[in-house]
Amino acid sequence: MIGRRGFLRAMAAVGVAGLASGGGIALFACSREDRLERALRGFFADREAAGEVGKEVLALDPDAASARILMDRLGRRRGAELRALADSDPERLAEWLRAQHREDFAEDRVVVVRGWVLSQTEAWLLALSALP
Amino acid sequence: MLTDAREVPPGTVVEREVCVIGAGAAGITLGLELAGAPFRVALLESGGFEPEAETQDLYRGRIHGREYHPLHEARTRRFGGSTHCWDGLCRPLDAIDFEAREWVPRSGWPFDQGTLRPFYARAQRICLLEDFVTDGSAWASAERPVLPLPGDLVETRNLQVAPIRFGEVHRSALSSAANLDTFLHANAVELRTNEAGTLVEGVRVARLSGGEFELRARIVVLAAGGIENARLLLASHRLRPSGLGNDHDLVGRFFMEHPHFTAAAFLPARSDLGLELYHPHPRGRVSNQAVWVTSAAAQRRDRILGFWAVLASEGALPGFERALASSVHALDGGAGAPPSRAVFLLAAGEQVPNPHSRVRLIDERDALGMPRVQLEWRLSELDKRSMLRAHQLLARALGRAGLGRLQILISEDDAEWPEGMSGGRHHMGTTRMHEDPRQGVVDARCRVHGIANLHVAGSSVFPTSGSASPTLTLVALAIRLADDLKRAFG
Numbered sequence: 001m002i003g004r005r006g007f008l009r010a011m012a013a014v015g016v017a018g019l020a021s022g023g024g025i026a027l028f029a030c031s032r033e034d035r036l037e038r039a040l041r042g043f044f045a046d047r048e049a050a051g052e053v054g055k056e057v058l059a060l061d062p063d064a065a066s067a068r069i070l071m072d073r074l075g076r077r078r079g080a081e082l083r084a085l086a087d088s089d090p091e092r093l094a095e096w097l098r099a100q101h102r103e104d105f106a107e108d109r110v111v112v113v114r115g116w117v118l119s120q121t122e123a124w125l126l127a128l129s130a131l132p
Numbered sequence: 133m134l135t136d137a138r139e140v141p142p143g144t145v146v147e148r149e150v151c152v153i154g155a156g157a158a159g160i161t162l163g164l165e166l167a168g169a170p171f172r173v174a175l176l177e178s179g180g181f182e183p184e185a186e187t188q189d190l191y192r193g194r195i196h197g198r199e200y201h202p203l204h205e206a207r208t209r210r211f212g213g214s215t216h217c218w219d220g221l222c223r224p225l226d227a228i229d230f231e232a233r234e235w236v237p238r239s240g241w242p243f244d245q246g247t248l249r250p251f252y253a254r255a256q257r258i259c260l261l262e263d264f265v266t267d268g269s270a271w272a273s274a275e276r277p278v279l280p281l282p283g284d285l286v287e288t289r290n291l292q293v294a295p296i297r298f299g300e301v302h303r304s305a306l307s308s309a310a311n312l313d314t315f316l317h318a319n320a321v322e323l324r325t326n327e328a329g330t331l332v333e334g335v336r337v338a339r340l341s342g343g344e345f346e347l348r349a350r351i352v353v354l355a356a357g358g359i360e361n362a363r364l365l366l367a368s369h370r371l372r373p374s375g376l377g378n379d380h381d382l383v384g385r386f387f388m389e390h391p392h393f394t395a396a397a398f399l400p401a402r403s404d405l406g407l408e409l410y411h412p413h414p415r416g417r418v419s420n421q422a423v424w425v426t427s428a429a430a431q432r433r434d435r436i437l438g439f440w441a442v443l444a445s446e447g448a449l450p451g452f453e454r455a456l457a458s459s460v461h462a463l464d465g466g467a468g469a470p471p472s473r474a475v476f477l478l479a480a481g482e483q484v485p486n487p488h489s490r491v492r493l494i495d496e497r498d499a500l501g502m503p504r505v506q507l508e509w510r511l512s513e514l515d516k517r518s519m520l521r522a523h524q525l526l527a528r529a530l531g532r533a534g535l536g537r538l539q540i541l542i543s544e545d546d547a548e549w550p551e552g553m554s555g556g557r558h559h560m561g562t563t564r565m566h567e568d569p570r571q572g573v574v575d576a577r578c579r580v581h582g583i584a585n586l587h588v589a590g591s592s593v594f595p596t597s598g599s600a601s602p603t604l605t606l607v608a609l610a611i612r613l614a615d616d617l618k619r620a621f622g
Contacts, residue, residue, distance in 0.1 A: 044462050049455035056452070098534070101463055105531035106282070110524075115539040116399070116456060117527035126459055 036086035037067055039093055040074065040128055047129050054130030056113045057123045067131055070124045074100075097121060134307050137176075137318035142343030148174040148313070150617060151335055151349035153320040153364070154356035156213020157603050158589035158610045160298045160306065161258055162353060165614030167309035171621045174347055175306070176318040176337060179210030181299065186340055190319070190498045193359075194506040199554075203507060206557045207357055211316060212299020214357065214557070220295025221601040222259055224252050224266060224608075226438065228428040229482075229598035235435035236514075238386070238485040239596050242567050242576035251608035258607055260301065261292045261418055268409070268422040276409035278422065285529040287427045291442065293412060293419040317341070321502050323352065323368040323376055323586065332376075332586045338500045351617060355589040355610070358387070358559025362491045362592060363505050365563065365573075365580075377563070377580040380570045384491040384562050388483050388597040389509060389555035394444060396477040396523050399453065400536040401460055402468035407475070410443045424529075425599065426522045437514065438482040438599035439522035446473045456537070464534040471536070480556060481522065482599045483515045491562050509555065513546040520544065558602050563592040578613050589613055 044050035058065045064073070075082045077100070085093040104110065104119035111123040118126075140146070149171035152162045159175055166173045179187045187210065193203035200206070208216040225245065232240025256264055265271060268288030272278035278288055306314055315337070322336040324346075335347040354361045362384040366375035377383055400407065409422045423442045431438065449457055449472060461470035483489075489510035493503040520542045527538035542550055566572020569581035574593050580586040589610045591602035598605075 044459050046455075046458045046462070049458040050462075052452065052455040053459055098463060102532050102534060105528045108528060110528065110531075112540075114452060115541050116537050117524065117531065117540060118537065119531060122459070122463060125463075 032083060032086045033071070036083065037071060037128075039086065039090060040071065040125060041131075043094065043097065043125055044129055050126050050129035052130075053113065054126035054128065057111065057127040058130055060111075060113065061127075064124070064127055065131065067128060070128050070131075073124050074121065097125065133310075133313050135313055135315050136180075137315040137337065137345070138339050138341045140315070140345045142345060144345040145334075145348060146174065146345060147348045148172045149349060149621060150174070150351045150353065151176065151347050152353045152355050152589075153335065154213065154354070154360070154590075155211050155299070155314065156355065156357060156590075157215050157298055158606050159353075159355035160212070160302050161255075161607045161610040162355060162589060162614050163306045163309070163312055163314070164258060164302055165611055166617065167305065167312050169311060169618055169621070171311065173312045174349065175312060175314045176320055176335070176347065177211050177314060177316050178319045180316045181211050181303075183208075183210055186499065187317075190500065190502070192498070193504045194494060194496075196506050196508040198509045198511065200507060200509050201555065201557060203359065203505070207359070207559070210299065211303070211314075212297050215296065215298040215603075217557075218295055218603065220293050222261055222292045222294060222604040223289060223423075223600040224248075224264060225598040225600050225605055226266075226425070226428065228431060229438060229596060229600075233431075236437065236484055236596065238571070241595050242565060248605070248608050248612070251611045252604065254611050255604050255607040258302075258611070259604060260294050260296050261604075262416040262420075264292070265290060271415060271420060271422075272409055276413060277406045278409055279405075279533065279535055281424070281529045281533050281535070283427055284429050285427055285525045285532075286424050286430070288422050289425050289440070291421045291423045292415070293421060294417070319500055320356070320364060321367070321500050322370065323364065325368070325371060325376065325583070327371065329372050329376065330582060331584050340499060351585045351587065351620065353587045353589055353613065353617075354563075357590060358562055358592040359491050359505060359507065361588055361590060362562035363493065363502070366493050367503050376586070377573045377583060379582060382564065382571075382573050385487045385489070386485045386561035386564050387489045387491055387507065387509060387559065388485060388561040388594070390480045390558050390597060390599065390601070391483060391511065391515065391519065391549065391553055392478065392480045392556045393550045393553040394476050394478050395541045395550035396441070396479065396526075397447070397474040397539040398443065398477060398530065398536055399449075399457060399460060399474045399539070400471045401464035401534060402466065403471045404468045405471075405535065407443060424526055426525055430525050434521050434525070436518035436521050437484065439479065439518060440481075440599045441477045441479040441523075441526060444476045444478040446475050448473055460537055464536065474539070479519065479523070480599060481515065481519045482597050484512050485561055485564065485596055486510050486512055511549070516546050516549065556601065558591065558597070560591040560594040560597045560602055563588045564595045565593045566595060577616055578609065587613055
């Protein structure tokens with residue numbers, strides 16, 4: 001059985017897999033982008049906890065330490081849909097994110113942080129929370 | 133009738149129609165099934181009813197290469213066999229386990245799951261199980277809901293846990309059978325054949341107390357376990373240097389195990405996620421537990437082996453994991469509180485039949501003069517990759533279903549297995565079944581190729597192991613063999 005030691009070992013052995021490189025389309029070039037960024041950064045109610053995990057994501061992928069890059073990545077597949085949600089009910093945005101997150105798992109778009117298998121959408125959202 | 137073989141005068145020749153060597157799960161099943169038949173059966177058991185150090189010592193052997201349980205601790209040599217030390221995990225093999233899979237070298241049983249189905253039904257009764265409903269959702273309820281995992285990745289199965297001691301539960305039925313003689317302290321040390329090696333004429337039986345006698349039977353069944361079956365065939369080399377049934381150098385090869393380890397932790401999406409079905413719970417006279425298996429579709433798609441995982445102990449969350457729990461709950465948790473604990477997974481997998489994974493005789497001899505064995509358990513790149521990929525599929529399934537996250541502590545290095553990985557003391561494959569004598573020691577009816585009256589019972593005949601523990605399947609096969617023997621005697 002793995003006990004606390006296993007957890008600690010996993011914490012020490014940070015690994016990453018499947019992280020996509022940056023370079024999505026610049027979809028967010030207006031004030032709507034700012035509103036969307038605020039909404040996305042506010043997705044996790046406990047931003048401090050999310051930021052703690054997000055820092056690990058960024059440690060594995062330092063090139064992603066930019067809101068612009070992370071938002072490009074989040075909008076890479078359905079950017080128009082995401083942009084349209086900037087001014088909508090936050091719950092609709094949350095549902096959209098959850099759908100992306102689950103689709104990531106279905107399509108094997110995952111990121112491994114300290115051994116934990118996260119969806120790319122989840123990892124990028126967490127990374128956004130870690131930005132100053 | 134029970135006989136202490138130490139009281140049989142040396143040099144005696146005992147004659148029966150059928151001789152079964154070994155009174156473990158397979159041998160006792162044969163005894164039960166043949167009880168009341170119109171012919172006489174001898175059941176030879178090396179030990180007695182209680183543990184005896186000197187008898188158990190006959191199991192000592194060497195381990196070569198990969199670490200393994202000491203051989204005298206990996207099984208039990210007394211009436212009831214290794215059911216004295218098993219965990220009682222019972223699950224039938226899945227349909228895909230019987231198939232020839234082009235990505236699994238030497239896979240394919242000579243028959244499909246449907247052939248064994250009626251025998252599984254009878255095996256349930258011998259193992260004192262509930263009727264088997266393999267689909268894990270079938271026994272779900274409002275109190276114990278099934279988690280809705282995507283079936284293209286992972287399926288839920290029932291695991292019945294009934295660690296019955298065959299030697300205790302079935303002792304009275306065996307001892308009261310008029311046509312069945314159980315000889316305790318009777319060690320089969322050699323199968324004696326005719327000159328051509330095509331017929332077993334007698335079984336040489338030795339006692340630790342000294343002296344020997346012979347048992348002659350029209351049909352002999354080896355049911356001594358996955359290592360001893362091979363040992364006795366190899367050691368019976370008086371006329372054939374390579375041993376019996378070994379014209380194609382297959383006896384002792386293809387030793388398979390189920391690699392077991394705990395290398396993953398499950399973080400539920402919320403603290404009240406119903407996991408009751410996945411922890412042991414009573415179901416009739418057994419303890420039931422739902423397990424996750426890699427779906428057949430995923431095995432085909434990813435070209436991997438079978439795998440199962442079950443929830444085991446829980447652990448409190450360290451700091452990073454507490455933070456992760458909060459975000460996982462925000463994404464997937466819905467109502468309820470974030471989880472405060474993770475659950476470790478015990479996992480086990482199938483291994484590829486590998487001719488270099490083997491049991492062989494060594495020069496050292498036991499107290500009865502029999503050569504001891506050396507076990508070399510070898511695992512392959514596919515075995516390791518399958519275990520890693522199966523965990524990854526489970527992680528994706530849990531995430532996709534919004535049920536939580538999985539932490540996987542398995543190196544991507546093919547040669548490196550997780551710390552604590554060990555075999556489940558499941559000894560399979562050393563007298564594998566195949567219709568072609570160049571590829572199998574026994575045929576589809578478990579008869580040794582080229583020897584008209586010698587059969588093998590037990591998991592040593594498994595051509596592939598599947599991921600399920602072997603006992604239920606070996607009991608089913610023993611019932612099937614018993615039916616064959618009854619037919620043979622009209």
